[in-house]
Amino acid sequence: MSKSIRAILKKNKKFTVNGSIWIECNGERFFGPGPVQLLDLISDTGSINKAAKQMKMSYKKAWEIISSLNAEARQPFVVTQAGGNSGGGSVITDEAIAVIVWYKELRERFTALLEKETGKLNS
Amino acid sequence: MSKSIRAILKKNKKFTVNGSIWIECNGERFFGPGPVQLLDLISDTGSINKAAKQMKMSYKKAWEIISSLNAEARQPFVVTQAGGNSGGGSVITDEAIAVIVWYKELRERFTALLEKETGKLNS
Numbered sequence: 001m002s003k004s005i006r007a008i009l010k011k012n013k014k015f016t017v018n019g020s021i022w023i024e025c026n027g028e029r030f031f032g033p034g035p036v037q038l039l040d041l042i043s044d045t046g047s048i049n050k051a052a053k054q055m056k057m058s059y060k061k062a063w064e065i066i067s068s069l070n071a072e073a074r075q076p077f078v079v080t081q082a083g084g085n086s087g088g089g090s091v092i093t094d095e096a097i098a099v100i101v102w103y104k105e106l107r108e109r110f111t112a113l114l115e116k117e118t119g120k121l122n123s
Numbered sequence: 124m125s126k127s128i129r130a131i132l133k134k135n136k137k138f139t140v141n142g143s144i145w146i147e148c149n150g151e152r153f154f155g156p157g158p159v160q161l162l163d164l165i166s167d168t169g170s171i172n173k174a175a176k177q178m179k180m181s182y183k184k185a186w187e188i189i190s191s192l193n194a195e196a197r198q199p200f201v202v203t204q205a206g207g208n209s210g211g212g213s214v215i216t217d218e219a220i221a222v223i224v225w226y227k228e229l230r231e232r233f234t235a236l237l238e239k240e241t242g243k244l245n246s
Contacts, residue, residue: 005225008218010195015153017229019144021237023244025136072133095131102128106140106240113236114144117229121146 006122017117021110023103025072033107035065036100039092042078046089069096129245140240144233146226148195156230158188159223162215165201169212192219 009015022032041051052062070076077096081089092100132138145155164174175185193199200219204212215223 005222008196008198008221009148010197013148013195014150016147016150017144018147018152019142019233021140021142024139024141025132027137027139029141030138072136073131074133075131099128099131109240110142110236113233117232 015118015121017114017121019110019114021107030072031069031099031103035069036103038062038065039069039077039096039100042090043092043097046091048078048080048090073099138241138244140237140244142233142237144230153195154192154222154226158192159226161185161188162192162200162219162223165213166215166220169214171201171203171213196222 006015020033023030038051038055038057041054042048045051045054048062048066049059052059055062066078070078073095075093075095077099078090078092081091129138143156146153148154161174161178161180164177165171168174168177171185171189172182175182178185189201193201196218198216198218200222201213201215204214
């Protein structure tokens, strides 16, 4: 079947199978590439505000994402320390790191499927 | 790892792995669930206009999707017959049907991965 599919599509163009994968909680999108990027940037910068800016996202939107993550986890994913000499800052927790690592491994397994399907499409 | 991930997430909520899969042409999204639904509805109704309405989409938007599909295929996916007693009408071609069938099989293989990953997450 895939051989005939490629014959339907234009010869001189590159066709690839791509996709997105995420976790839902009670049927609502909960964790995926957006939260992973936001958490990675909070980890890098120590700041929700800086992370939001790098994603061209409002602080309000970033906080909504974090709040929703914190609501579905037994322990929060992001902890904000108020005050101090450094003016506080935000850190991601070990639980957040574990879920990020798990998600990236899931994404790798999905990427393997995408590459296999792209190969079949073009074979 | 997945056992500890489930232990991080709240006990009384249902977590599932979900996702979307599509075909890109030269890096641009080309074929996926939206075009499949539109083509299926054109096939059911014989009308781009009726199909667009059922998808709560403008005729212009529907036509843009069809035009982009026709541009990447060696033969068009949708053919419109002008005039006649029935006032014309649109049909999807054998090539469109073959790509729809192939896409639905691809989605089934992806669904198998999603179900396997959901099982692992909850195990």
